[in-house]
Amino acid sequence: MVERGSGVAVWRQIGEQLAEDIRNKLYAPGERLPTEPELAAKFTVNRHTIRRAMSELEQLGLVRIEQGRGTFVQEHAIDYAIGRRTRFSENLLNQGVLGYIEVVACQSLRAGDIAAHLGLARTASLLRVQAQGKAEDRCIDVSEHYFDEARFPDFAEQVRERRSISRAFAHYGVTDYTRQWSRITAALPTPEVARLLGQPKTRPILQVESLNVDGNGTPLQYSLTRFGGDLVQLVVASDTP
Incomplete structure (x- = not known):
């Protein structure tokens, strides 16, 4: 042999x-x-x-x-659409894959630059929810989501229960929201991100920084999502409703 x-x-x-x-x-x-x-x-x-x-x-x-x-x-890469309405579970379900969110950790903090993205005072209390995006049982992304803690005080618990950010928003009466902007870059993962993605530290990831807003244009969610570069193919969709 x-x-x-x-x-x-x-x-x-x-x-x-x-x-x-x-x-x-x-x-x-x-x-x-x-x-x-x-x-x-x-x-x-x-x-x-x-x-x-x-x-x-x-x-x-x-x-x-x-x-x-x-x-x-290794499975074939999943096409992940980024557009006006970007929904994790729907993206995967469209390809016949069950997708869901698992909360890894959450904490209250103050971060002036992120608060500014959310239209809040720099001293405002933010809620950071760290999560894994799963396709079936496979982790395809590691993410950090930031919210106005005063508006969404127990958002992490809602995501844990519903395994979906969209369904957690619905709990607060936010039935629709849109992506205001996305910024896509390539980077090397931190040791922790590599561990959660189950990949070597030397393999690049795709990082998406984004901001979602409600129907009135009020910022809802600032996120940093790191996708396994060989697990996901990002598809930038047109901004049609």
């Missing part, structure tokens, strides 16, 4: 064989690969060699490694 003394590292030969198997569809998108012990036995190598090969495949974006679950073939 591998040729020792060929001048090509054994771990690289294993990685190339597994990459070829993935490209030839021997393993389907989302399928879990054999475990490290199984692959070590198959190629007659130690687990460290298998781990090195898997790390290379992860760097190439062919697999994702989930701690405690195993190594999975």
Whole structure:
């Protein structure tokens, strides 16, 4: 299966064989690969060699490694539309994927620049909700959302219960809102964002900074959303209703 003394590292030969198997569809998108012990036995190598090969495949974006679950073939990127009405769950449902929001943490804070985006005094109390956007059970984004705490005092609890920002807004009587602007950049993730996305720190992400407003044009929500660069393809939609 591998040729020792060929001048090509054994771990690289294993990685190339597994990459070829993935490209030839021997393993389907989302399928879990054999475990490290199984692959070590198959190629007659130690687990460290298998781990090195898997790390290379992860760097190439062919697999994702989930701690405690195993190594999975990377799925195709999801088209995520950004337009006048950007809705996480609807974006995914349009592609036959169940999408939902999971709250990671929340806190009260003061941040003058963000308060200014929300049309508030720089000393206003803000609510920051940190969340993961899930497609089925796969995390495709890590986000921070900021709200006027006086207007939405228990927004995090509403999102936890409803697993949707839109449905949480509806709880407060906000039945519709629109995207005033979005700013898209590429960046490297922080260690924490990389951990939550389940990707290497060296793989770029797509970052979307945005502001949503209500029907009167009053700012509702300032957000920073970081998408896995190989998990999501951002599609900028026209501004039609």
